[in-house]
Amino acid sequence: MGSIFRFEHKACGFEYKHFDGAGFMSMELEGATLEKIKKGEMGEDWKKALDDNPKAEVAVHNALCYCEKCKKYHSLPQIKLNLLEEKDGEEGYKALKKETLYCPECKEEVVDMDNVFSVPCPVCGEKIKGKFAGLWD
16 A cells, blocks of 8 residues: 655646555565565675664655656655664654665656655745645555
C-alpha cells in the first residue's frame, strides 16, 4: 500500500502527483532485496551495514525526487536500510543506507525530498506543501 500526495502551486500552475510506497509488492520486493544484500549482490557496503546492524529492516518505496538540472519531480523506486530506534520515548526509523537515485531524463543525481510537506516549486522556487490525496495499491 502507498500514499498519494498532490503538489499544486496555483500561482505558477505547477501540479504533480506522487505515489509513495510500493503497493502490494512491497513485502516481496523487500524480502528479495534483503537476500541480495546478505549475498553481497548490492555491494560490500550494503552487506557490512546489515552485518553491523542485524535488526535493520529493508524498505522499498517510491521516493519523491527532484532533479535540479531538469527542474522536475520524479517518483522513483528506492531501497533503504532502516533501523528502528527509540528517542525521547518515541520510536522512529533511522536510515542507515539508501540507494542513490538518478534522473531518468538527464541521468544527473537527484535530491531525495524526505519531507513531502515542504518542497520547492520547480517553476518559481517557493515552498509548497504536499497534500494527502488518498491511498493506492
